[in-house]
Amino acid sequence: MDQDRAIEAFAALAQASRMTIFRLLVRTGPDGLQVGEISRRLDIVPSTLSGHLSLLKRAGLLKATRKQREIHYSANLTMVNDMVGFLLADCCDGRVENCSEILSLLEA
Numbered sequence: 001m002d003q004d005r006a007i008e009a010f011a012a013l014a015q016a017s018r019m020t021i022f023r024l025l026v027r028t029g030p031d032g033l034q035v036g037e038i039s040r041r042l043d044i045v046p047s048t049l050s051g052h053l054s055l056l057k058r059a060g061l062l063k064a065t066r067k068q069r070e071i072h073y074s075a076n077l078t079m080v081n082d083m084v085g086f087l088l089a090d091c092c093d094g095r096v097e098n099c100s101e102i103l104s105l106l107e108a
Helices: 003-012 016-028 035-042 046-058 077-088 096-107
Strands: 062-067 070-075
Touching (some): 016 035, 046 062
Antiparallel strands (some): 062 070
């Protein structure tokens, strides 16, 4: 992942509702949720939710899948891995022993 792509992704998450939406979809896993269900769970009106989902999708953080008449959104877990990798690429200047707490979180 290059720096510009990382900045776009992190900027998309730099807003409370979008962070909440993203975290909900990460918890939900690869099947994701239908737009109406996201709206219901987070109490976000559909018109506002649509803008947030669009921005997160454009940043590569979400995937959208049409299932008949419904659109399901899910977290793009590959992008999540890329973002974590970008943040940790230069961790401790290559001295992995200094990053043991971070690595143990990733292994759990």
